[in-house]
Amino acid sequence: MIGPLAYPTGMFSRVITLLFAALLVLSGCGDGAGDDSGQSAGIAAADVWVKATDEDMSAVFAVISNSADTDATVVGVATDLTDSAELHETADGTMRPVESFTVPAGESLILEPGGNHLMLMDLTEPIEPGQEVTLTLEFEDGTTFDLAATAKDFAGGAEDYDDHAGHDGHDHEDHEDH
Amino acid sequence: MKRRALFGGAAAVGAAAVGGAVLGSAAAPADAPRPHGTDTVPFHGRHQAGIATDAQAHQSLLAFDLVRGVDAEAVGRLLTLLTDDAERLTAGRAPLADIEPEMAAVPARLTVTFGFGPRLVRIVAGPTAVPAWLRPLPPYPTIDRLEERWNGGDLLVQVAAEDPTTVAHAVRMMVRDARAFATLRWRQDGFRHAAGTHRPGTTMRNLFGQIDGSANAVPGTEEFDRVVWRDGPEEWLVGGTTMVVRRIAMDLDTWDEVGRTAREFSVGRRLSDGAPLTGGTETDDVDLDAVDERGFTVIGPAAHVRRARTDDPTQRIFRRAYNYDGVDGTGLVFTAFQADLEHQYLPMQARLAELDALNAWTTPIGSAVFAIPGGIAPGEHVGQALFG
Secondary structure (H helix, E strand, O other), rough: OHHHHHHOOOOOOOOOOOOOOOOOOOOOOOOOOEOOOHHHHHHHEEEEEEOOOOOOEEEEEEEEEEEEOEEEEEEEEEEEEOOOHHHHHOOOOEEEEEEOOOEEOEEEEEEEOOOOOOEEEEOOOEEEEEEEEEEEEEEEOOEEEEEEEEEEOOOOOOOOOOOOOOOOOOOOOOOOOO | OOOOOOOOOOHHOOOOOOOOOOOOOOOOOOOOOOOOOOOOOOOOOOOOOOOOOOOOOOOEEEEEEEOOOOOOOHHHHHHHHHHHHHHHHHOOOOOOOOOHHHHHHHOOOOOOEEEHHHHHHHHHOOOHOOOOOOOOOOOOOOOOOHHHOOOOOOOOEEEEOOOOOOOOHEEEEEEEEHHHEEEEEEEEEEOOOOOOOOOOOOOOHHHHHHHOOOOOOOOOOOOOOOOOOOOOHHHOOOEEEEEEEEEEEEOOOHEEEEEHHHHHHHOOOOOOOEEOOOOOOOOOOOOOOOEOOOOEOOOOOHHHHHHOOOOOOHHHEOOOOOHHHHHHHHEEEEEEEEOOOHHHHHHHHHHHOOOOOHOOOOEEEEEEEEEEEOOOOOOOOOOHHHOO
16 A cells, blocks of 8 residues: 555554445555544545646546545635635536535545546645655534545546646647647 | 446546555455456565566566666666566556556556676676576577577566456556667567466466476475576575576477377377376476386486476476467567576476477577566665675
8 A cells, every 4th residue: 555654654454444345455554544432533535646747737546435424514625736726516517616525424425537536736846656745635513634645647538637627628638729 | 247346436547657556345245256367466675576476477588688878877767667667567557658557457467577687787796797507508409499579688587467457458568668778689478378267276287288387486485486586696695596588489380280289299198197107296296217117217317397307406496487479470578587597497487498208399499588676675776786
């Protein structure tokens, strides 16, 4: 696994209950660490990655699970890479910021291409493939959860996370005028 | 043939890269053999997997060249990505950012093994870190017809599994994640007998019909450990080994002209079962001194076994070859692992280059040498000890 060495707090002993627990085989360790109490205490993260880019936007994806018996609500994300990081949803083919994500008790929030994700904007430096990017999820009770994301080259199945208005027909990578 | 719901519930695995080895069982009749697609080989350990591993049916060797400008830090990122991919794929889990996690669900004893060429070692740790033996084999002008497109490479990735679809997908993941750092120099695909067609441990046949790989050390034995694994002295090679890849073209047209007796004489073993022409079974030692009723040695002076064999137990090598057959011709992707390349491999290769009856029908067309770092611990990338 990538990441856990930098975040050695008690992830390994946590019981992770997932929405698809019967179907999924987890790696046994997570890509993050949270507080001992409060909403982030039951949170675990797996498969955290960020799209490598040499442009000023990117997106972060992960499976965030909540083993507590109460819901947890993510209200923000922070990273050293930019002051401009937001929670985004994708609806009707359009990405837009949302106020919060709920991680239901005993279930998971899936952040994936074409769906919910963490949006990074106004990046001033490239994110290189294989680079580890750290982020902090902020919960509504003030607790936090640190994520370690691995940067991956991702062509993206026509999802465009480099361009905030990416679905307007002017995708610079694939649709040059011919 | 009954259809089995191998992927029952796979639709639920849409989550970003949380693939799982999903086995449906409801539709399988009770007497059907158990599918072995979910069998796995542990990725972590003292040694890299894929060497002592009972050879899988399908293999792709990939040799990458690092692109200009890639420095030690970038090599570290590349190895981090590929190690993570390999760790996940060999466990039947999807790599990060793979939007087709179903493709990882059947690992089929997948192993991914990494080797370093001299340039990678130099970039990471400087010229003094490159072991003296980590360089191209000496030229063998009597036999070599090397083509540059099959030679060398900075980074070797050996991908092997019982299922060719699994191999293809793992190769794709490696190529995709290497793209920002390296170009694919060569790829050599090979096959052995399909899983389940022979008793486990059966020595394979090459495309000359010969039993190929007799007298190999057996993984798990003290002899194997002595032949293959290094104790160092370099920290990054503790538990590692050295690897030679030779692409050996086989001329089936001229081989066709040879009768069965001469074919057996050229090797010194029976075609039927690989036993020495001096008798016994495949595992029995060859009697190089035995003579026939006319006083000639039963094993001819140029017979492959006579020339390849050594009486010195410290000079043995471990072979793990695959057949190739396709538009590029027919032959053997010969791979050999040995702790000490100069002491174990080079004398044998020199003897064969000097005299080996098989040289009449075989031609080395590619050659490469790699250092295989030791095993990988959880949280590490391959070769991490090489990085300061």
